[in-house]
Amino acid sequence: NAGVTQTPKFQVLKTGQSMTLQCAQDMNHEYMSWYRQDPGMGLRLIHYSVGAGITDQGEVPNGYNVSRSTTEDFPLRLLSAAPSQTSVYFCASRRDQGPTEAFFGQGTRLTVV
């Protein structure tokens, strides 16, 4: 039972570097989302997807890109990392529009220096 798998768990980047946070789920869920968690701010939505080929912006999308070429994978790309992107990133998935549980990955702690 893998659920939602995020890699890496920890990452340090230099300002200006790019990287991709990976997210994969094996539950055949249509809905996937990326959140960032900052102290005292809760979790804020970055981008989401309602199925392969369909993505949209959330509350804090600037500096991030996503794509969804398969149902299973939903990578988050940082094109040019900035210190303001230091955060913990969570990927989540859920089955449908009902009151179904959102399953979360274990998070990626990203530090940009």
Place this chain on the structure above:
Amino acid sequence: AQTVTQSQPEMSVQEAETVTLSCTYDTSESDYYLFWYKQPPSRQMILVIRQEAYKQQNATENRFSVNFQKAAKSFSLKISDSQLGDAAMYFCAYRPRSGYALNFGKGTSLLVTP
């Protein structure tokens, strides 16, 4: 825009006692879902309990129950017989039925003392 407010940044409870965490939300929707998630130091997000807005009965999961007041837009979490393992950050979250992702509050850090 929908907002979720958790007015208690920190709460403390003694083992075996009862504690209530507050959550209010603002929405113009009539059909929506509310959730409480627990985040222990491991960072894993764990669903504690969920409530559907059109159900008047308050949800209950073992020692966890909610007080859902739709007119007041209030959704508090009651933890009975608190245990040391309940110590965690608790997040209240909202999603309209037509929505695509969760809207979280800022969280309440719960400390459980022996």
